[in-house]
Every structure is written in structure tokens, then in C-alpha cells.
Amino acid sequence: MKAKQTIKDIDLNGKRVFCRVDFNVPMENGNVSDDTRIRAAIPTIEYMAEKGAKVILASHLGRPKGEAKDELRLTAAGERLAELLQKDVKKLDESIGENVEKAVAEMKNGDILLLENVRFHAGEEKNDAELAKQFATLADVFVNDAFGAAHRAHASTAGIAEFIPAVSGFLMEKELDVLGKALSNPERPFTAIIGGAKVKDKIGVIDNLLDNVDNLLIGGGLSYTFTKAEGYETGNSLVEEDKIELAQSFIQKAKEKNVKLYLPVDAVVADAFSESATVKTVKIDEIPEGWMGLDIGPATAEMYADVIKNSKLVIWNGPMGVFEMEPFANGTKQVAVAMAETEAYTVIGGGDSAAAVEKFDVADKMDHVSTGGGASLEFMEGKELPGVTVLQDK
Numbered sequence: 001m002k003a004k005q006t007i008k009d010i011d012l013n014g015k016r017v018f019c020r021v022d023f024n025v026p027m028e029n030g031n032v033s034d035d036t037r038i039r040a041a042i043p044t045i046e047y048m049a050e051k052g053a054k055v056i057l058a059s060h061l062g063r064p065k066g067e068a069k070d071e072l073r074l075t076a077a078g079e080r081l082a083e084l085l086q087k088d089v090k091k092l093d094e095s096i097g098e099n100v101e102k103a104v105a106e107m108k109n110g111d112i113l114l115l116e117n118v119r120f121h122a123g124e125e126k127n128d129a130e131l132a133k134q135f136a137t138l139a140d141v142f143v144n145d146a147f148g149a150a151h152r153a154h155a156s157t158a159g160i161a162e163f164i165p166a167v168s169g170f171l172m173e174k175e176l177d178v179l180g181k182a183l184s185n186p187e188r189p190f191t192a193i194i195g196g197a198k199v200k201d202k203i204g205v206i207d208n209l210l211d212n213v214d215n216l217l218i219g220g221g222l223s224y225t226f227t228k229a230e231g232y233e234t235g236n237s238l239v240e241e242d243k244i245e246l247a248q249s250f251i252q253k254a255k256e257k258n259v260k261l262y263l264p265v266d267a268v269v270a271d272a273f274s275e276s277a278t279v280k281t282v283k284i285d286e287i288p289e290g291w292m293g294l295d296i297g298p299a300t301a302e303m304y305a306d307v308i309k310n311s312k313l314v315i316w317n318g319p320m321g322v323f324e325m326e327p328f329a330n331g332t333k334q335v336a337v338a339m340a341e342t343e344a345y346t347v348i349g350g351g352d353s354a355a356a357v358e359k360f361d362v363a364d365k366m367d368h369v370s371t372g373g374g375a376s377l378e379f380m381e382g383k384e385l386p387g388v389t390v391l392q393d394k
């Protein structure tokens with residue numbers, strides 16, 4: 001992928017900038033419960049304001065499906081942004097129309113305006129050209145800093161770039177740089193850890209990773225499709241029956257490519273998907289009928305921690321078990337701790353994996369925690385991200 005122009009490559013003074021950010025943050029009782037994505041956008045916003053731009057911020061929040069929904073307004077996100085910037089942020093209740101145009105016309109250089117949730121308009125997710133044009137008429141330039149939404153071809157992430165020049169913000173630049181380097185010029189041994197529950201979403205990533213990595217560690221719900229492919233009984237564990245053949249082909253591909261593919265050798269199994277279930281640890285070929293694997297076992301965790309410690313680059317997407325429940329948290333915790341202790345460059349992608357490293361208090365020991373789940377996965381799969389494709393090449 002060619003390098004994209006950034007806000008450093010353009011003159012911002014006096015310019016009206018439509019800056020797409022990803023303020024799709026977790027909310028609880030009307031408050032922002034995790035402001036990671038807001039904090040991640042601060043360097044771009046501060047830089048543009050300091051350079052004299054009129055900064056018009058736009059984001060989605062949740063999936064309102066084309067209607068205004070009070071609980072999905074960006075008011076609380078705007079308040080948090082103002083606190084973090086220690087600067088006024090004018091929040092509007094609309095993202096297009098006369099009031100917005102008037103507010104933009106009144107902006108002075110360095111002012112910051114936050115538009116309402118762009119998904120209140122059905123045209124946003126349809127990438128409607130008319131809506132994109134209305135966004136574009138507000139500004140002289142489009143800055144995309146919403147890495148977390150870069151895999152979406154929507155009016156405010158992609159369509160708008162048909163009408164005004166488009167460059168990336170610093171967060172977008174950093175995410176593409178870190179993830180791009182990890183894939184194109186990796187330090188070795190290069191290890192990828194894939195887990196979690198979205199088997200269908202992740203199985204495609206594995207194919208691409210097998211062309212790049214030295215070690216591939218499989219854990220979480222994903223691993224039982226592989227152990228089934230190896231011929232073991234999996235009881236009631238999560239298995240994607242129609243992906244077993246694909247898993248077999250990956251086991252074969254790993255051999256051909258000389259990639260060390262690690263599968264669990266033991267599992268923590270339970271007689272129900274519940275914190276209060278009866279729990280025991282078994283060898284991977286001894287999962288009893290009616291029981292389900294909900295975490296990697298201690299021997300697997302130790303083996304995976306060793307590989308992590310002997311790597312130079314590790315990327316991790318998807319927890320090793322149902323870490324939200326105490327009896328099944330240990331595998332994910334041990335992997336998180338190994339990630340914190342290794343000298344390797346460590347990259348975390350995916351909402352639940354990021355939550356896991358937060359929970360185990362090691363987030364600040366990771367080299368890069370990506371703000372994008374779906375976006376980082378699609379990027380790692382080698383897919384084009386529409387929100388990046390539309391940006392001007394250097």
C-alpha cells in the first residue's frame with residue numbers, strides 16, 4: 001500500500017476541516033465509560049487547532065439505523081473531549097443543514113465543533129452521494145482519523161472524499177504504520193495469537209497470517225474447530241462444522257510453509273456455560289461428552305507464554321477463553337502477562353482483547369493497542385480499507 005498524505009502535508013491555516021473520528025465509545029447510563037478512542041484522536045485535533053484550522057468533527061455512535069436516538073447522541077463524548085482538551089468544544093444536535101452551516105460560518109481559526117451522530121441519517125451507511133456532498137460543502141478538506149471505522153465505506157468515511165481533498169490524521173497514520181510494518185517487514189520470530197469466538201470472521205485472517213508468521217498460536221472458541229479437524233472429540237465446545245475442512249487445510253498449509261502451528265494440549269472444561277458450572281482441566285483428547293472447553297489449560301498457557309517470550313514481534317487478537325468469567329480467565333491472563341513481560345514488540349487488536357489487557361492491568365505494557373477491531377482484522381487479512389483507499393497518496 002502506498003503511503004497516504006497526512007495533515008502534515010497540507011496547509012491548515014484558516015481551512016475548514018471535516019475530520020472523521022471514531023468516537024464510537026462504550027457508554028453507561030449516558031456517560032462515556034471508556035474514553036480510549038477519544039484520547040487517541042487528541043493529537044490530531046490539537047495539531048489542527050494549533051495550525052489554525054477550523055476543526056469540524058464527525059463520528060458515529062452505535063447503530064441507530066438512520067434515525068435520531070437520544071441515547072446515541074454525541075453530547076457526552078463532546079463533553080469528555082472538552083475536558084481532555086481543556087478547551088471549548090461546541091456540540092451541535094445536527095450534522096447537516098442550515099444550523100450547521102451557520103455554526104461553521106461563525107467559526108474562528110482554532111475552534112472545534114462536534115457534529116451530531118452521522119448515522120442519524122440513513123444515507124451515512126449507504127454511502128449516499130447526496131449526504132456525502134452535504135458534508136463536503138461544510139469544509140475545504142477531509143481528514144480521516146477514524147481507523148476503527150476505516151473498513152466501512154460510508155458517506156463520512158469514504159464518500160466525502162469524492163468532493164474535497166482527503167488526507168489522514170495521526171491516529172490513522174500510526175495504526176496503518178504499526179500494523180503495516182508488522183505484516184510487511186516483521187521482526188522474527190513473528191508470532192500471531194488468534195482466539196475469541198468469532199470463528200467465521202477470523203478464519204480468513206489465518207490464511208493470510210500463515211504466509212507471514214513463524215508461529216501461530218490458536219486459542220479461545222476458535223481452537224475447537226482445529227482440534228476437531230485433528231480428529232479429537234470436542235463435546236459441546238464451540239465448533240464451526242462447515243469450517244473444519246478449512247481448518248484442516250490450514251494445518252496442512254502450516255506444515256508446507258514451515259510455520260509452527262500451536263493448538264491447545266489441554267483445556268478447562270465445564271458442564272455448562274456459567275460461572276457456577278462444574279469445572280475441570282483435561283487433556284485435549286479427553287473432553288467428555290456434554291462438556292465444553294471454555295479456556296486453554298495450564299500446560300497450553302505455559303507453552304504459549306514460552307513462545308511469546310521467545311518472539312520479537314507478537315500480534316494478538318481474541319481472548320484464550322471466556323475471560324469475563326473467573327473460572328475461565330486464567331489462560332487469557334497468562335498470555336496477557338507473557339505479552340507484558342516479553343521483549344518482543346506487542347500489538348493488540350480487537351475490542352475484547354483490548355478489554356482483557358485492561359482487566360489484567362497490563363494495557364500500558366503493550367507497544368500498540370489498536371483502536372480498531374474489525375478494521376485491524378480486515379487490514380491484517382490484506383483487504384483494502386475504503387476509508388484509507390480514498391486518501392491521497394504521498
Ligand SMILES: Nc1ncnc2c1ncn2[C@@H]1O[C@H](COP(=O)(O)OP(=O)(O)O)[C@@H](O)[C@H]1O
Nearest residue numbers: 196197198220221294318321322350351352353
Ligand atoms: N472457548 C470459548 N468458548 C466460547 N466463547 C469464548 C471462548 N473463548 C473465548 N470466548 C469469548 O470470545 C469473546 C471474544 O471474541 P471476539 O469477539 O472474537 O474477540 P475480539 O473482540 O478480541 O476480536 C469473549 O467474549 C470470550 O468470552
Ligand SMILES: O=C(OP(=O)(O)O)[C@H](O)COP(=O)(O)O
Nearest residue numbers: 022024148149351372373374375
Ligand atoms: O467499534 C467499531 O468496530 P469494532 O468493534 O470492530 O472495533 C467501529 O466504530 C465500527 O463500528 P461498526 O461495526 O458499527 O461499523
